[in-house]
Amino acid sequence: xxxxxxxILGNFYVLTLIKxxxxxxxxxxxxAYLQWIERKVIAHIQLRVGPTRVGPHGLLQPLADTIKLLTxxxxxxxxxxxxxxxxxPMVAVFFALSAxxxxxxxxxxxxxxxxxxxxxxxxxIGILFLLALSGMxxxxxxxxxxxxxxxxxxxxxxxxxxxMISYELPMALAIAxxxxxxxxxxxxxxxxxxxxxxxGFIPRWSIFQMPxxxxxxxxxFMIAGFAETxxxxxxxxxxxxxxxxxxxxxxxxxxFASFFMAEYANMVTICCLATLLFLGGWYPIVPSPVxxxxxxxVHLAGGGMLIxxxxxxxxxWDKYTMPVFGVAFLAVGLLFLVPFLQPILLPLFWFISKxxxxxxxxxxxxATLPRFRYDQLMHFAWAFMFPVSVVHxxxxxxxVALLK
Amino acid sequence: MDxxxxxxxxxIAVVSAINVVVQRHPISSALSLxxxxxxxxxxxxxxxxxxxxxxxxxxxxxxxxxxFVFVIMLLNAGAEKSPRKGWILTAVAMPLLVLFLxxxxxxxxxxxxxxxxxVFGQFTGGSPKDVGMALFTRxxxxxxxxxxxxxxxxxxxxxxxxxxxx
Numbered sequence: 001x002x003x004x005x006x007x008i009l010g011n012f013y014v015l016t017l018i019k020x021x022x023x024x025x026x027x028x029x030x031x032a033y034l035q036w037i038e039r040k041v042i043a044h045i046q047l048r049v050g051p052t053r054v055g056p057h058g059l060l061q062p063l064a065d066t067i068k069l070l071t072x073x074x075x076x077x078x079x080x081x082x083x084x085x086x087x088x089p090m091v092a093v094f095f096a097l098s099a100x101x102x103x104x105x106x107x108x109x110x111x112x113x114x115x116x117x118x119x120x121x122x123x124x125i126g127i128l129f130l131l132a133l134s135g136m137x138x139x140x141x142x143x144x145x146x147x148x149x150x151x152x153x154x155x156x157x158x159x160x161x162x163x164m165i166s167y168e169l170p171m172a173l174a175i176a177x178x179x180x181x182x183x184x185x186x187x188x189x190x191x192x193x194x195x196x197x198x199x200g201f202i203p204r205w206s207i208f209q210m211p212x213x214x215x216x217x218x219x220x221f222m223i224a225g226f227a228e229t230x231x232x233x234x235x236x237x238x239x240x241x242x243x244x245x246x247x248x249x250x251x252x253x254x255x256f257a258s259f260f261m262a263e264y265a266n267m268v269t270i271c272c273l274a275t276l277l278f279l280g281g282w283y284p285i286v287p288s289p290v291x292x293x294x295x296x297x298v299h300l301a302g303g304g305m306l307i308x309x310x311x312x313x314x315x316x317w318d319k320y321t322m323p324v325f326g327v328a329f330l331a332v333g334l335l336f337l338v339p340f341l342q343p344i345l346l347p348l349f350w351f352i353s354k355x356x357x358x359x360x361x362x363x364x365x366x367a368t369l370p371r372f373r374y375d376q377l378m379h380f381a382w383a384f385m386f387p388v389s390v391v392h393x394x395x396x397x398x399x400v401a402l403l404k
Numbered sequence: 405m406d407x408x409x410x411x412x413x414x415x416i417a418v419v420s421a422i423n424v425v426v427q428r429h430p431i432s433s434a435l436s437l438x439x440x441x442x443x444x445x446x447x448x449x450x451x452x453x454x455x456x457x458x459x460x461x462x463x464x465x466x467x468x469x470x471x472f473v474f475v476i477m478l479l480n481a482g483a484e485k486s487p488r489k490g491w492i493l494t495a496v497a498m499p500l501l502v503l504f505l506x507x508x509x510x511x512x513x514x515x516x517x518x519x520x521x522x523v524f525g526q527f528t529g530g531s532p533k534d535v536g537m538a539l540f541t542r543x544x545x546x547x548x549x550x551x552x553x554x555x556x557x558x559x560x561x562x563x564x565x566x567x568x569x570x
Contacts, residue, residue, distance in 0.1 A: 084431070124531075128458035135466020139438070142470070146431065146477045154477065161474045165467065185455075185532060 019120055027100050031264045032062035038363045045367040056321035066257075074253040077148070084147035089251065089258035092140025095133045096262035099269040102126040104188045106282045106347035118347070119188060126187035127179070130273060131172060134228060138164045140262065141230070141237060145247035156246030159374065160237035163227055166381040167234075171224035173389035177217045177396040178206040178277045181404075191281030201287065205280035211403035212396040218278040220389050222361070225270035227381070229263060231362060233369040234377060271358035279354045282347035292342065295349040299333025302326075406524035410450055417443035428483045430476045434469060441465040451522065453530030 036051065036058065043050030051058030076082070103126075106118035123129050138161050145157015179185065182193040196204045206214040227234040238246030248259045275281060284291035303326045310322030336345055372380070420439035427433045441464045448457035528534075539547050 084435075123454070125454045125458045128455070128462065132458055132461035132466055135462055135470070138466070138470050139435075139473070142473055142477065143431075143435075146473075158474065158477055161470055161477075165470055165474075168467070 015114065015116060016120065019116070023100060023120060027097070027265070027268070030268070031261055032066060034264050034268070034359065035065065035260075036062050037359075038366070041360065041363045042367040045364070056317055069253060069257040072253040074255065075250075077250050079149045080250060081147040081149060084143050085250075086255075088140050088144035088147060089255040089262075090140075091143065092137060092262040093258040093265070095137045095140065096265035096269070099130055099133050099265070100272075102129050102187060103269070103272045103276070104191060104281070105351050106344070107192075109344050111344075117188070118344075122186060122188050125185045127175060127185050127190070127273075127277075130269065131168075131175070134164075134266070134269075135168065137262070137266065140259075141247050144251065144259070145237075148247070148250040150250055152243040152245075153247050153249050156237040156239075156243050156249070160230060160247060163230070163234065163236060163377060163381075166378060167224045167227035167385070170220055170381065170385035170389040171228060173386075173393050174217045174221040174224060175273075175277060177212070177393050178214050180393075180396055180400045181206055181209055181212065181214070187276050191276050191283070194280040195283050197287055203280055203283065203285055205283070206278045212399040214278055214396070216392050217389070217396070218274065220385060220392070221274055221278065222270075222358075223385065225274065226362070226365065227377075229266045229270060229362075231263075231267065232366040233372050235371060236374055236377060239371060267359065267362055268355070271355045271362070274358055275351060275354040282351040284346070284350050291350075292336075292346060295336040295346065296333045299329050299336070303329030303333060406450055410447065410524070413443040413446040413450075417447070431473065434472045434476060437472075438465050438469045441469065448530075450524050452524070452527040455532050455535060456530050 039061075040050040040058070051061040054060040054064045076085070101120045102123050104117065104119035104122065108115060108117050141164075142157045142161040145153045145155070145160065148154070179190070182190040184190055184193070194203075194205050194209065198204055198208070198210060202208055207218050226232075230237050236246075237243075238248065240246075243249070248256055251259065284294070286294070306322045306326030306329060310319055310326060313319040313322070335341055336349065417440050420436045420443065423436035424433045424440065427436060441460060445457040445460040445465070448454075448460060
């Protein structure tokens with residue numbers, strides 16, 4: 001009986017369905033909570049407290065937002081082009097969420113004797129697949145702007161398509177240089193080519209890897225990533241003081257939420273891609289014996305701090321909520337010491353923390369930088385980003401051909 | 405499985421292609437064309453040419469068609485009025501269409517009389533490496549000439565679009 005169960009679970013389709021469910025569940029929850037984290041972080045940077053009313057520290061805010069968006073009236077303005085108006089948010093969210101299918105989160109693992117990759121599907125051309133999806137994502141925004149039949153929306157849609165085409169070019173060039181080091185288009189192989197250490201302590205991540213460190217490409221990629229996701233300082237398509245809300249002015253309820261979800265999903269994809277291409281994927285920053293204890297130490301420190309603050313409550317409920325989260329942190333920290341779970345949890349920890357740091361960067365920039373003017377945005381793409389990325393690609397190609 | 409997917413996407417490609425012509429509004433036509441490109445990419449994928457499928461999506465659907473849509477939106481082109489079609493037009497066009505299809509099938513019949521059947525997933529030689537090798541060794545001259553041609557087109561566009569300087 002037991003053997004039967006394992007063979008059923010090992011079946012390709014069943015296994016893929018299980019992984020699909022896991023990844024989809026985690027991704028959608030993460031997207032909802034990213035919103036909460038963003039509001040909290042921006043609030044604290046601007047000396048506010050952010051959401052606090054729903055649940056402890058506003059932790060149930062995403063749930064409240066979801067219920068609100070689901071139950072709001074779905075307005076259909078009378079002047080829109082109905083078919084494309086409905087199609088646009090679907091296109092946007094479909095292409096944004098599909099990207100997760102090719103992203104690897106960790107190495108091959110062995111669960112109850114079933115060997116599987118921590119990835120939905122390993123395409124030979126994973127990176128090109130992502131580029132194609134990001135190219136298709138433009139249609140969602142452009143169509144939304146056009147079909148709304150509203151001049152602000154139209155300007156937003158036009159701005160967005162011009163901006164995304166312009167920045168796709170330096171982005172593709174910035175992606176090409178680490179590919180020269182890795183010699184593959186499969187995201188798994190790219191990440192695996194960055195395993196190990198140079199001189200025993202410098203990780204062989206693309207941004208450090210000899211003969212051509214990719215720090216510059218990383219910076220270019222992140223700048224282009226901000227533009228591709230229409231985030232501040234490149235959020236011209238939805239510049240609220242010029243265009244009301246840009247391309248999604250006429251949208252309400254779940255259709256509006258779809259655009260929102262697409263933006264956050266694109267952000268997550270860009271951060272995952274940056275991690276895989278430049279920051280060594282799921283490989284740790286220090287060699288193995290030390291690296292295995294870092295997750296535990298981080299969680300213990302976090303848990304300790306929460307309990308400490310719970311003992312000296314600044315607000316009324318802190319003495320209950322803080323210790324609960326503190327104990328949860330301690331428990332998670334101890335999970336990292338279980339030998340059975342280590343091969344799964346350690347790569348996940350490194351991958352998620354790198355992605356998390358990059359996501360924090362996105363939020364940090366949003367709270368800090370003002371918006372570009374549109375002519376500055378275009379000038380920056382074509383007169384700075386493009387030549388720099390071409391020269392960088394040439395230099396990388398030369399170094400790789402000469403020294404590798 | 406492969407056969408089902410093939411017929412599904414072949415049908416989508418044909419229907420979208422007809423839709424490009426039938427639709428009145430330029431945006432609908434352009435998006436139908438995106439549908440054709442997308443289903444062609446899936447057909448390439450079924451044959452095993454992953455790189456070509458991805459390039460098809462990135463270049464045609466992701467870049468060129470986005471520009472088309474962009475221009476259509478910018479010019480705010482409205483729905484086309486259908487021209488009045490007389491029965492003479494139909495009477496002349498139908499035999500011509502039949503003649504054209506007959507010619508195409510004749511050429512295929514004579515040109516590839518004993519061509520083997522296409523097998524799904526059997527196409528090798530479409531990897532990025534193979535494409536690169538072919539482009540930079542065997543087909544270097546056509547490749548370079550095409551590049552120069554595109555450069556000329558770009559310069560021409562810039563010259564035409566530039567405002568007259570005093």
